Amino acid sequence: GENVEQHPSTLSVQEGDSAVIKCTYSDSASNYFPWYKQELGKRPQLIIDIRSNVGEKKDQRIAVTLNKTAKHFSLHITETQPEDSAVYFCAAIGSNYKLTFGKGTLLTVNP
Amino acid sequence: DGGITQSPKYLFRKEGQNVTLSCEQNLNHDAMYWYRQDPGQGLRLIYYSQIVNDFQKGDIAEGYSVSREKKESFPLTVTSAQKNPTAFYLCASSMGRGGGEQYFGPGTRLTVT
Numbered sequence: 001g002e003n004v005e006q007h008p009s010t011l012s013v014q015e016g017d018s019a020v021i022k023c024t025y026s027d028s029a030s031n032y033f034p035w036y037k038q039e040l041g042k043r044p045q046l047i048i049d050i051r052s053n054v055g056e057k058k059d060q061r062i063a064v065t066l067n068k069t070a071k072h073f074s075l076h077i078t079e080t081q082p083e084d085s086a087v088y089f090c091a092a093i094g095s096n097y098k099l100t101f102g103k104g105t106l107l108t109v110n111p
Numbered sequence: 112d113g114g115i116t117q118s119p120k121y122l123f124r125k126e127g128q129n130v131t132l133s134c135e136q137n138l139n140h141d142a143m144y145w146y147r148q149d150p151g152q153g154l155r156l157i158y159y160s161q162i163v164n165d166f167q168k169g170d171i172a173e174g175y176s177v178s179r180e181k182k183e184s185f186p187l188t189v190t191s192a193q194k195n196p197t198a199f200y201l202c203a204s205s206m207g208r209g210g211g212e213q214y215f216g217p218g219t220r221l222t223v224t
Contacts, residue, residue, distance in 0.1 A: 001170070009151070034212065043201065043215040044154070089153060097161070098169065099144075099213060103153040 002027040002094035006102025014110050019080050021105045023090035024072040032093040033066060033073045038104075039086045047088075048075070080109045114138050117202050117216035124196075124223050132187045132219045134202035140214070141207050143185035147171060148199040148218075157200075160185055161207070189221065196223045 003026040013019050025033075034049035050057045050064045050073065057064050061080075066073040073092075077084055090102040115136040124130045136143065142161045146154040156169030160179040174193025179185055185204075189196045199220050203213040 006153075032211075043217050045215070046212045049212065098156055098159065100156070100170075101146075101154040103151060 001096065002030060002092055002098065002100040004090060004092050004100045004102045006090050006105060008105060009103065010106045010108070012108045012110060013080050015080060015082060017080055019075075019077045019084070019107055019109075021075045021088055021090065021107070022072060023074070023092075023102050024070075025092040025094075025100075026071065027092070027094035028071065029095035030071075030092040033064070034091050034099075035064060035075050036089045036091065036101075037086045038089065044089060077107075080107075082109050082111050085109045115202065115204055115214050115216040117200075117219050119219060120217065122219055122221045124221070126223055127191045128223075129191060130189050130196075130221065130223075132189065132200055132202075132221070134185045134187065134216055135183055136185075136204045136214075136216075137183060138204055138214065139182070140204035141182070142205045143179065144203040144205075144213065145169070145175070145177065145185070145187045146201045146203065148201055154201065157187065189223075196221060 006023045031052040036044035037047045038044040048064050050066050061078045063076040087104045089104045091099050118133045144159040145157040155171050157175050158177040160166035176188045201218045202216040205213045
């Protein structure tokens, strides 16, 4: 089955700096890679996703890149703000149609 | 916050008792999922259903059971066979299995003592 590794597990940045979270996956047939943000005590919410036929996708301060050859994808947040503080999860859908999540990254943006 | 609901928000049970967690969606989604979330473990798939009257085991199905008698509902029963049931349980739904956004419910925090 699919295995998704996510790094780092914690990340602390100063407000205005960029943050990068990286994930690798094992199933070469995986074709959909979402990123979820979970604030403390709340449900995960999709912030951006990318499909395997695209190498990069941007939405304002958030971007995701995908390298199918290396089987890794990354989340980039620019100009971080305190409200970006949360746990971020990457995920991948494999050939069995199950969504497998990474273990999460706790991002702290210091004012 | 509408669309997919879970109840109750907090649930307390004694060891040895079965307990059923509710999940309802009005999004007309075909697929529904149950995840368990533990600190530092991310979200782990318990069971999923891609269509009414059909469901499959996820990665950690032992000690759990589900049913999918209606499109809108996907209840999860935590049985006494589940060795470590205390956790945060999240239900989700999506249009289909092909890779699209999963919408999550607010979660149920189950504590078993």
